[in-house]
Amino acid sequence: MAKRKIPDILTLEEQNRLLSQFNCRYLCPQRNKMMIRLFLDSGLRLSEMLNLKWKNINLLTGNLKVVEGKGNKDRILWVNDHALDMLKNWRxxxxxxxxxxxxxxxxRKGTQLNPRDIRQMVSTYSKKAGIEKKVSPHSFRHTFxxxxxxxxxxxxxxxxxxxHTDLSTTMIYTHIVDEELENDLKSFRE
Structure with a gap:
């Protein structure tokens, strides 16, 4: 079996730099910032984000239901208070x-967004934030x-x-944490 490539993830500093790029006085930048915040706080796939409906978000409890995610599976997530406040303002x-x-x-016309446009927006704002990694909506899932x-x-x-149905799919993330552990241990009590 081929070894899976460890995905690129954003540091907290890169996440903050990216989120600081949006001028929320305007409608589309506010929407885009909200999307990226929700990607980072929920791990949603791009298709799940684009199909997310208001009726599946409880704006009081932060409960978010993903309906027919990959493999037609539903799942329940919760968002933190900060993201919840941003969602209320966006609504x-x-x-x-x-x-x-x-x-x-x-x-702006109330129609569904194009996935290609969201990928382009993420790339554009990432470059504007000075992030040199290739950033995509899926990078946010890995970061989450x-x-x-x-x-x-x-x-x-x-x-x-x-x-994820299979735990082995999720295990890729342990390698990222293992690398951090290695660095921590190498510098421990230096």
Whole structure:
């Protein structure tokens, strides 16, 4: 079996630099920032993000239901208070400027976004933030998984959050944490 490539992930500093690039006085930058924040805080796939509906988010509890993710599987996630506040603000602005729509993220006309346009937006803003890695929406998923594993040290919880059926798919993230452990141990008590 071929060894899987360890995915590129964003450091916390890179995440913050990226999120600071958006001028939220304007509708589309606010939407784009919200999307990236939600990618980083939930591990959603691009297709799941583009198909996310308001009826599947509880704006009081932060409960987010992914309906028919990869493999037509549903899963439940929760978002933190900061992301929840951003979602509430986005909802108000979307209703005000676009109208009541079913999808959480839409074009100015209220239609579904094109995945290619989102990939391009992520690339553009990443370069603007001075991030030299190749950044894609899937990079955010990898970053989420690595950060979650680092925070809770529980591969099964990461597996569940990502919606992986097979634990071996999730195990790629242990290599990232192992590299960090190696660096920590090498510099321990120097």
């Amino acid at each position: 108000e602005r979307q209703v005000e400027e676009i109208g009541r729509v079913e999808l959480v993220f839409t074009t 998984a690595s950060d979650l594993l680092r925070a809770n040290n529980n591969i099964r919880k990461v597996q569940k959050a990502l919606g």
